[in-house]
Amino acid sequence: MSKIIRIGTRNSELALWQATTVQQKLEALGHDTTLIPIKATGDQVLDKPLYELGITGIFTKTLDVAMLKGQIDIAVHSMKDVPTQLPDGIVQVAVLERAVTHDILVHKGADFLESDASSTIATGSLRRKAQWLNKYPHHKVVDLRGNVNTRLLKLIENDWQGAIFAKAGLERIKLLPKDALSLDWMIPAPAQGAMLVVAMEKDGFSKETLQKLNHKPSEIATGIERNFLRTLEGGCTAPIGALAEIKDQTVYFDGVVFSLDGSQKIEVKKSIPLSKAQGFGQACAKEVLANGGDKLMESIRNENSALH
Numbered sequence: 001m002s003k004i005i006r007i008g009t010r011n012s013e014l015a016l017w018q019a020t021t022v023q024q025k026l027e028a029l030g031h032d033t034t035l036i037p038i039k040a041t042g043d044q045v046l047d048k049p050l051y052e053l054g055i056t057g058i059f060t061k062t063l064d065v066a067m068l069k070g071q072i073d074i075a076v077h078s079m080k081d082v083p084t085q086l087p088d089g090i091v092q093v094a095v096l097e098r099a100v101t102h103d104i105l106v107h108k109g110a111d112f113l114e115s116d117a118s119s120t121i122a123t124g125s126l127r128r129k130a131q132w133l134n135k136y137p138h139h140k141v142v143d144l145r146g147n148v149n150t151r152l153l154k155l156i157e158n159d160w161q162g163a164i165f166a167k168a169g170l171e172r173i174k175l176l177p178k179d180a181l182s183l184d185w186m187i188p189a190p191a192q193g194a195m196l197v198v199a200m201e202k203d204g205f206s207k208e209t210l211q212k213l214n215h216k217p218s219e220i221a222t223g224i225e226r227n228f229l230r231t232l233e234g235g236c237t238a239p240i241g242a243l244a245e246i247k248d249q250t251v252y253f254d255g256v257v258f259s260l261d262g263s264q265k266i267e268v269k270k271s272i273p274l275s276k277a278q279g280f281g282q283a284c285a286k287e288v289l290a291n292g293g294d295k296l297m298e299s300i301r302n303e304n305s306a307l308h
């Protein structure tokens with residue numbers, strides 16, 4: 001008798017779509033599986049901005065606990081929500097082929113972008129807020145929390161001009177409006193658009209099985225972005241963006257740290273042959289730190305802790 005692989009997931013529509021995708025791929029390989037949806041802390045507290053909750057891994061912790069207790073074999077995550085440091089005993093076993101990486105603006109008419117009048121954009125992400133204010137300093141950015149469906153509803157209910165989302169998330173649950181504006185100038189979150197599967201380090205069966213779903217170029221690109229993030233010690237609450245793209249055996253990297261108000265920006269943009277990409281994310285982060293990023297990170301940490 002073959003083993004049934006228990007797949008842990010959050011129970012938002014997006015998380016369920018992602019877990020079902022992994023489930024279908026495993027079933028196609030001949031494995032028996034079952035989905036185990038679990039409500040995560042990040043989904044329960046909706047009245048506070050994410051960065052005020054002060055918990056890293058707020059979307060992943062509940063699944064980590066279930067796995068450590070032996071209730072699930074693997075967990076499927078949006079990779080950008082996963083802290084760069086996994087809990088002891090839990091390891092990365094597959095990065096699925098990455099979808100589109102960029103953010104989009106869902107809006108009620110994009111004319112306001114040409115106007116000097118003050119407009120209001122909603123996002124719960126410090127990274128999106130800082131980059132928006134950097135480009136549109138006369139706008140106001142308000143906090144927006146909840147899963148993707150909730151956030152779309154709140155946009156409809158409020159008199160904001162728009163809200164920012166990962167294009168991949170809206171596409172997956174088929175809620176991407178036709179006129180959504182691609183924000184290709186905005187640097188995405190490290191690992192945005194990628195799905196990560198984790199398992200217990202001691203679980204040889206799951207590790208071997210999931211290895212077959214791993215997409216090497218996506219693993220390398222997201223690995224570089226996450227090493228950049230880890231080296232900057234951003235956790236999930238600093239305005240840090242990173243994107244690594246692999247083309248013709250070359251890695252093209254763009255990484256950035258902003259001040260919380262978006263007025264300051266330290267960016268590193270460079271490429272390296274794929275064969276030499278080991279340690280590249282870390283090296284790029286060190287360049288940012290040396291160019292004033294260390295002071296900027298320090299002031300972000302101070303401002304953040306003043307909020308708690």
Ligand SMILES: NCc1[nH]cc(CCC(=O)O)c1CC(=O)O
Pocket residue numbers: 078079080081148164165166168169170191192193194195
């Ligand atoms: N923080 C929530 C979250 N985590 C992953 C996605 C979208 C899918 C992805 O980027 O992989 C989203 C929604 C969003 O940012 O709009």
